[in-house]
Amino acid sequence: MKPLETYTVGMVGLGLMGGAIALALRSEGIIRTPGRILAYDRNPDTLAAAQAEGVIDAGMISPEAMLGHCDLVFLCLTPRGILRFMESQMAAFPAGTLITDIAGTKGSIVAAMEHTLREDLDFIPGHPMAGGELGGFVHARTCRFHGKNYILTPLKRNKPENLAVLKTLIYRMGFRRITETSAQEHDRKIAFTSQLCHVIAAALIDCEADTEITRFGGGSFEDLTRIAMLNAPMWTELFIENRKELLRRIEQFEGSLDRLKSAIAQGAGQELEQRLQRVRERRAAMA
């Protein structure tokens, strides 16, 4: 088997996450000469900057030109972008290419790949649980992987040796914990830990127009709303893509909020204190 460090890796999309992965592959020495990091991005300036900084070996202006060289391809696009890319570029991958993606919802990608992926390709869907408020390649260095979670939702047909290679690479990028699960389970859990949190942060900002309110901030408001500086097109797509699970989670949350509201409205101190105490203990157990 070809040693991982000699792989030619192709990045499709060199935004915040694609850029951060390329940076990690390079700075951690995971890919070394004769291994190469190539990238395709619709913005030629991004490719030029990444090449000038030594993050990638070469920027490619067409995906076909790049894919032909690759052992491993990282699709760093939105879920719909990934589906469109696979549909249009399926023929351009060399036989045996290992493909993975970073999309924040997995259901539609897994369903499509189970049915339409070429038999001689291996696609392992993934989701690095990292990110940042400021998007784009220029902010890739702000996106840290050390200590973070990574989710894989393997297809039934994935080759064990490819799964092993990808997991080695993920750990070497700094991620602390890889969880393998189904796309359905991923989308259910992520609707809570990620999408619901972003909806809540957005709603908090949506209901207060006074930007001077931060004079009254002590840290909690800032912490709860940092993620409200979201990439609007990407999160719109993620929310709508996973809307069934997300709506269920929003409703669960509304139920909990309503119970707290009732206890406050009734001045039910004892009930409220007990509920807050349970919350405190549960959160401590999560830490």
Add this chain to the structure above:
Amino acid sequence: MKPLETYTVGMVGLGLMGGAIALALRSEGIIRTPGRILAYDRNPDTLAAAQAEGVIDAGMISPEAMLGHCDLVFLCLTPRGILRFMESQMAAFPAGTLITDIAGTKGSIVAAMEHTLREDLDFIPGHPMAGGELGGFVHARTCRFHGKNYILTPLKRNKPENLAVLKTLIYRMGFRRITETSAQEHDRKIAFTSQLCHVIAAALIDCEADTEITRFGGGSFEDLTRIAMLNAPMWTELFIENRKELLRRIEQFEGSLDRLKSAIAQGAGQELEQRLQRVRERRAAMA
């Protein structure tokens, strides 16, 4: 006028905030010999620890014994604790004592002090916008003041020279910005930036029993729920004390959440994206 560094300061309550203030007064050299830092706390072990660490000069086992020595008293209790303390100890303050507090709601304290405070005392209500998930004197060092906000809700009768002394002391403890406002305005704003955020964090934890959900965390869930590790008795009191404003804020938030939910349910991508874009811009303007 007596120089600030020679004041005898009395801390009433040496928990997280009382401890952090005593630490700042000492470590920043704001109070120096012959000035002294005294403390009263219902837990004698806390007083012994604080004295052993050199944070206070002496721990007093009765408030009366302490108050007689003080030029400045910090009341570091809950709102009801402060009202009870002032009611029971009003006679023990020497004439001219400057008193301040740290309670997270100001309406009831200001109302009480406007009417019941002895004429020869000066009480300046305050709220340091700092804190931490882990309470008590043992965690006082985790509570940082540098760069934080401090709110003062002065009484009409406060002496300008006392207000100047207190503001000097607050800036020297490291706070970046002092906002003077009315108790009503404070309680309205704080219901949003602090109490609503704590209710939301608690509701988020309340609606998910699986503590292993953190395997699917990428930072946003952790950021939104860190404050769910709250001091249950204190926050119960703050929520109920300020319930009128807090309920209004919860309802505003529910309205915003409902609009986002509807857009998601309808798959209204364009509307959702526009709304998220406005949110992003507003949050950026707050930063």
